[in-house]
Each structure stands twice: as structure tokens, then as C-alpha cells.
Amino acid sequence: MTLALVRAALACALACFAVPAAAQQMSVGTGKKPSTYTAVSVIDPITGVATTPAPAYGASGVPPVTASLTAPGNTSALPAVAGRPINVSITGTASGLSARLTRSFDGGATWLPLTVAGQPYAVWTGNISEQAWVETEAGVQFRVEVAALAAGTATIRISQ
Incomplete structure (x- = not known):
């Protein structure tokens, strides 16, 4: 050795x-x-x-964003507090799910998928609960985009 x-x-x-x-x-x-x-x-x-x-950390003061989707769509935006973890939970009975965490630097006009070294990051196909990202820049918003949902319900929560 x-x-x-x-x-x-x-x-x-x-x-x-x-x-x-x-x-x-x-x-x-x-x-x-x-x-x-x-x-x-x-x-x-x-x-x-x-x-x-x-x-x-204690409470961030920003209310969590929640959504229950039965078809492809997006959650509302979470205005993130810089330096704090972004928590994402997806629960429910969804099948055929494809979801990802996205962020906006321009007040929600443009949404960009998260990447690490050019590769997709924070992409899910089933139920999860994790700290997905730590944002270091002020004024950034986050949302979950559901690109596919074949059947059932996806209950989504984003918080800090």
C-alpha cells in the first residue's frame, strides 16, 4: 500500500x-x-x-415554494438567500417523471439548468429529498421544471 x-x-x-x-x-x-x-x-x-x-442555519425567512403537478409544468420561483442550501423534495405517486432544478439571474425572464463542469446537475426521475445547491450570488431565483410526468402526482417543495 x-x-x-x-x-x-x-x-x-x-x-x-x-x-x-x-x-x-x-x-x-x-x-x-x-x-x-x-x-x-x-x-x-x-x-x-x-x-x-x-x-x-435557522429559518431563512423565505417561505417554501410548494406545488402538486399532475402534468408537466413548473413550480413558482423561490427567491434564494445567498450562502444557504437549496432543499428540494419531490414526493407522490408520479411515474414517468423527469424534473430538474433551474435558476434565473434576471428575475425569471430566463431559466437555466444547473450544471457542474458542463454536465447536468440536480436532475431527478423519482421521489427525492436533498440539499441540491448552495447559491453564492444575491438575487437568484430557483424553480423545479417538470419536463415529463406520465401519470400520478408529483408534490414538490423548494426551501432554504
Whole structure:
């Protein structure tokens, strides 16, 4: 086994066995409406050193977008908050489903499919629930486009 493989295996083992050290609630905001976050540190089991806290987000203040589709179509747009994960859930009895997450940089005039390295990303053919994307630019909107739905109902939820 090469030294690189040993290092990779050790890094994986450390990541798998890192444990939460502490959780602390804090409120931040502009004074109008504070948001509550939970800061969580992780302790390295070998060194015993805690990492810098990573935020666990509270509510974004943007209501989720929901839709129940029985034919191809689009959800309404979710005005995303920059820096927060986009959550997508598709549930129901739909068969023959083809759906994808799209985004708009121009207020909804143009919708672009998500890609990574030029390849389609966030494309689904059945029920899912996942964090699909983290948008870093302000003013971007997201929606789910359903290109095909042969039978049944697709219940879709987009949130942050």
C-alpha cells in the first residue's frame, strides 16, 4: 500500500470518528428580526483540538415554494438567500417523471439548468429529498421544471 493510500485511509477514519464537542445557541441579525443559529464544534479524536464552529442555519425567512403537478409544468420561483442550501423534495405517486432544478439571474425572464463542469446537475426521475445547491450570488431565483410526468402526482417543495 502506498503512503498516499495510507494517508487517505487515515483522513477518512478521522472524518468518520470526529465527534461534536459543543452546541451553543446564539442570535444574530439587524435588530429587526434576529435569526437563531447553532454553532457546532468538532473534536479531532487524535489531537483533541476543536474545529472552528460551523453554523447550523435557522429559518431563512423565505417561505417554501410548494406545488402538486399532475402534468408537466413548473413550480413558482423561490427567491434564494445567498450562502444557504437549496432543499428540494419531490414526493407522490408520479411515474414517468423527469424534473430538474433551474435558476434565473434576471428575475425569471430566463431559466437555466444547473450544471457542474458542463454536465447536468440536480436532475431527478423519482421521489427525492436533498440539499441540491448552495447559491453564492444575491438575487437568484430557483424553480423545479417538470419536463415529463406520465401519470400520478408529483408534490414538490423548494426551501432554504
